[in-house]
Amino acid sequence: MTIQHHLPDATLLAYATGTLPEAFNLIIATHVSLCDDCRATAESYDALGGAMIDQSAKSDMSDESLAHTLARLDTITRAAPPAPSAGAFPTPLQDYVGGDLDAVRWRPIGMGVKQAILKTSGAASARLLLIPAGGAMPDHSHDGTEMTLVLQGAFSDADGRFARGDIELADGDVSHTPVAEAGMDCICLIVTEAPLRFKGLIPRIAQKFARI
Amino acid sequence: MTKPEPDWAALMVRVRDQRDRAAFSALFRHFAPRIKGFLIKGGADATTAEECAQDVMTTLWRKAEQFDPSRAAVSTWIFTIARNRRIDMLRRQRRPEPEDLPWGPEPEPDQAEALALQQDSALLGKAIASLPAPQRDLIEKAYFGDLSQSEIASLTGLPLGTIKSRLRLALDRLRHLMK
Numbered sequence: 001m002t003i004q005h006h007l008p009d010a011t012l013l014a015y016a017t018g019t020l021p022e023a024f025n026l027i028i029a030t031h032v033s034l035c036d037d038c039r040a041t042a043e044s045y046d047a048l049g050g051a052m053i054d055q056s057a058k059s060d061m062s063d064e065s066l067a068h069t070l071a072r073l074d075t076i077t078r079a080a081p082p083a084p085s086a087g088a089f090p091t092p093l094q095d096y097v098g099g100d101l102d103a104v105r106w107r108p109i110g111m112g113v114k115q116a117i118l119k120t121s122g123a124a125s126a127r128l129l130l131i132p133a134g135g136a137m138p139d140h141s142h143d144g145t146e147m148t149l150v151l152q153g154a155f156s157d158a159d160g161r162f163a164r165g166d167i168e169l170a171d172g173d174v175s176h177t178p179v180a181e182a183g184m185d186c187i188c189l190i191v192t193e194a195p196l197r198f199k200g201l202i203p204r205i206a207q208k209f210a211r212i
Numbered sequence: 213m214t215k216p217e218p219d220w221a222a223l224m225v226r227v228r229d230q231r232d233r234a235a236f237s238a239l240f241r242h243f244a245p246r247i248k249g250f251l252i253k254g255g256a257d258a259t260t261a262e263e264c265a266q267d268v269m270t271t272l273w274r275k276a277e278q279f280d281p282s283r284a285a286v287s288t289w290i291f292t293i294a295r296n297r298r299i300d301m302l303r304r305q306r307r308p309e310p311e312d313l314p315w316g317p318e319p320e321p322d323q324a325e326a327l328a329l330q331q332d333s334a335l336l337g338k339a340i341a342s343l344p345a346p347q348r349d350l351i352e353k354a355y356f357g358d359l360s361q362s363e364i365a366s367l368t369g370l371p372l373g374t375i376k377s378r379l380r381l382a383l384d385r386l387r388h389l390m391k
Binding site for chain 1: 233236237240241243244245246247248249250252253258261262265266269270273274275276277278283284285286287288289290291292294295296298299303304305306307308309310311312313333336337340341351352354355356357367370372375376377379380383384387
């Protein structure tokens, strides 16, 4: 499986710095789970953040803080490393669905298309969409940036073919009519910037800058 | 000659494998005041920043099993914990994280690879330290979500190529082991 459609560096930088709404963090974490190129880029921005902390001006801790912290360690149970997912959904998405693909509570929205809204807070929304094999995604418009990540099957539109792991970024003024490939239902995670409240920021940071 | 920095990754491995409190204390003395300083620069008040720095160090102990010196420097790992704590504190939001990759069948990551990653991280630190102050300020502002488009655009040319290639190689190796 080779991923053809990636996230721009500026978006991964915004993810690493933690300045994006929760729903965008969810779709980026899910893409990064499947895409080692974007994972390496995101982790290099984490390393940059580490360097910034390491070189940060010190602010003295209170005298008893170390003793307090050491005392707290006695009460702590060590967390076991999380196990990787063997299912259709990477673990960050499973956390929001409450399980894998079979746990999704789909609602039909017409023409065989089904959707499931995922609960996130902040100025963007996330949903899963199932388009029947060979079907078209319903017409939709959005004011801000929309990201679409394929989890199963594939779709094609004017920008090319998108299969598992591929992510598409569309600005509000882009008109695209994705059509699912025959053979398998296409399941996507879609995150849309809510209009008004977060307008402008994502399109700006999602713009492609020269690779850092 | 300046005094060489202690080997933070080796101390962290002792925390991970032996629950070594002396090693933890050394990490705390170095990193906690810097985490606190970083958070204050990001707008936190001193009391909150102090509590948060303590939480971050406690999390370091709790999640020690996940530390892999071939994947991250201690400072990198601390940054990710501090960032997530900050999001939780400021916005009361969860922070979705990518799926963890297992280390593969070997009990220990490759020593040479761990050393190379740690050295590349140290070199990144030096490269950042030698940047002109205005550019360092810009990077800092990016991490506090405080940049305009033209300022982000001026962040190109950061010395990240080496560490990115190293991380990519580490991921290839993990994927190979997982097969």
